[in-house]
Amino acid sequence: MNGAEVKRLSRLVFLGTGTSQGVPIIGCHCEVCASMDSKDERLRASVVLESESSRVVIDTGPDFRIQMLREGFESLDAIVYTHEHKDHLAGMDDIRPFNYLQKQAMTVHASDRVEKALRRDFHYAFEKLKHGGVPDVHVSRIQDGESFMAGQMSWYPLSVMHGQLPIHGFRVDNVAYVTDASAISEKTRNEMHGLEVLVLNALRPRNHYSHFSLSEALDVAEAVGAKITYLTHISHLMGIHSIVEQDLPQGVRLAYDGLSLARKGGEWREQHASWLDKRLKS
Numbered sequence: 293m294n295g296a297e298v299k300r301l302s303r304l305v306f307l308g309t310g311t312s313q314g315v316p317i318i319g320c321h322c323e324v325c326a327s328m329d330s331k332d333e334r335l336r337a338s339v340v341l342e343s344e345s346s347r348v349v350i351d352t353g354p355d356f357r358i359q360m361l362r363e364g365f366e367s368l369d370a371i372v373y374t375h376e377h378k379d380h381l382a383g384m385d386d387i388r389p390f391n392y393l394q395k396q397a398m399t400v401h402a403s404d405r406v407e408k409a410l411r412r413d414f415h416y417a418f419e420k421l422k423h424g425g426v427p428d429v430h431v432s433r434i435q436d437g438e439s440f441m442a443g444q445m446s447w448y449p450l451s452v453m454h455g456q457l458p459i460h461g462f463r464v465d466n467v468a469y470v471t472d473a474s475a476i477s478e479k480t481r482n483e484m485h486g487l488e489v490l491v492l493n494a495l496r497p498r499n500h501y502s503h504f505s506l507s508e509a510l511d512v513a514e515a516v517g518a519k520i521t522y523l524t525h526i527s528h529l530m531g532i533h534s535i536v537e538q539d540l541p542q543g544v545r546l547a548y549d550g551l552s553l554a555r556k557g558g559e560w561r562e563q564h565a566s567w568l569d570k571r572l573k574s
Contacts, residue, residue, distance in 0.1 A: 299343035299444040301465040304489070305552040305565070307349070307359040309524045310334025311495060311503075312379035314355070317528055324528040330568060331533040331548040335359060336379045337471050337525040339491065341464055346443035348372060350462065350469055356383025362567050369443040370399045372434075374471055375459035376409035384414055387427050397428040401442055403460060407431050434460060450483060452476050455502030467491070467553075467560075468518070471525045474502050481516060489553060489560055490518035493525035506530065513544055520560070522547040 308314075315334040316325030324332050336353030346369045349356075360368075368390045374380055387398045402410060410431070411418050417427040434440065439448045450461035452473040461470030461480075466488040470476070473493055484490070494509035503525065504512065513521040524547045530536055537546050550568030553560045 297444065298441070298446045299345065301341055301445055301467055301555070302344055303340075303342040303552060303554045304467060304469075304491075305340040305342070305363065306522075306524065306547045306549060307338040307340060307363065308335030308353065308355055309526055309547045309549055309551075310336055311525050311527045312336065312377070315526070315528045320528060322528055324530075324532055327532060329533060330550075331546075333549065334526060335549055337493070338380075339469055339524075340365070341443070341445065341467075341469075343443060343445050346445065348443035348445065350374065351380040351471075352383040352386070353379045354382040357386040360386070363565060366393060368394075368398070370401060372442055372447065372462060373400065373402045373406045374461065375403075375454060375457065376406045377472070380472075381406070381409060381413065384410065384429075385417075385427055387429070388425065391428045397430040399430045399432055399442070401432045401434050401440060401447070403434045407433065448483065450476075450480050452480060457502075463487075468516075472502070473504055474500070474508075476512060481512075484516050484518075487516060487518035488520070490516055490521040491524055491547065492521055494523040494530070495525060496527045496529035497531070498529075506536075510541065510544065514541075519543065520545065522551075522553075 314336055335355035338351045338353055341348050348370045350372050351374055352371055417429050434449050436451055439446050445464050448463040450463055452461050452470055453475040454472045455474055468484050468487050469491045471493045492509050493504055494506045495503035497506050499505045521544045533546055550565035552563045554563050
């Protein structure tokens with residue numbers, strides 16, 4: 293890691309906690325999609341990790357632009373990608389304002405396969421002769437088993453399976469973020485030992501071929517043994533947020549858009565985004 297000074301993770305913000313279609317889903321009138329509770333409205337899954345002086349986004353889905361505006365973010369140090377599916381990649385073009393504001397290319401950390409998808413889907417950003425108004429990107433390759441620096445923080449890639457597709461979760465300090473997983477090897481679980489916070493996907497109560505169900509996610513959470521686990525990448529089929537939360541075991545919570553975790557006095561404490569506070573009062 294080139295001897296760079298490593299900063300501690302100080303805050304995690306849930307930008308989106310929904311599955312690939314988000315919640316509510318177009319044309320669906322189920323009780324979740326019709327809910328007036330803001331915690332039942334979920335943009336596509338993404339988080340921000342911050343140190344005292346830097347900010348990194350994991351995944352830029354189709355809602356990336358509105359997520360940045362909603363949180364009021366005007367600076368971004370890097371992007372880290374879990375995998376190449378559109379609900380995690382499609383918003384990359386909207387890094388352009390950060391290029392303009394920061395007068396530099398955006399570093400994106402990606403596996404070889406994700407880089408190929410970026411070059412295919414956003415080919416205009418990688419052409420030798422660029423037209424004006426295109427994303428300025430510098431790709432840094434993620435290698436399995438090798439830590440890397442992003443936003444002055446040390447990141448370790450966690451290898452997990454998404455159906456038949458190998459993808460990455462990430463560990464930063466004593467926090468791990470895993471989304472879209474359907475299987476986690478014993479080796480990777482050992483690499484998650486000693487976590488204080490685990491963020492883990494849980495799609496719905498019944499099984500799915502490429503995502504953990506609720507019961508599967510709870511089994512993983514118990515095996516990993518983090519002090520607290522937050523479930524994300526949630527479908528409308530999971531049910532009403534307030535009702536599902538009542539039945540979760542101690543130490544497991546449903547994440548929701550606008551929730552953040554801040555390190556205070558050595559402990560992680562929940563906070564709420566100012567935009568969410570305004571909505572809850574209205």
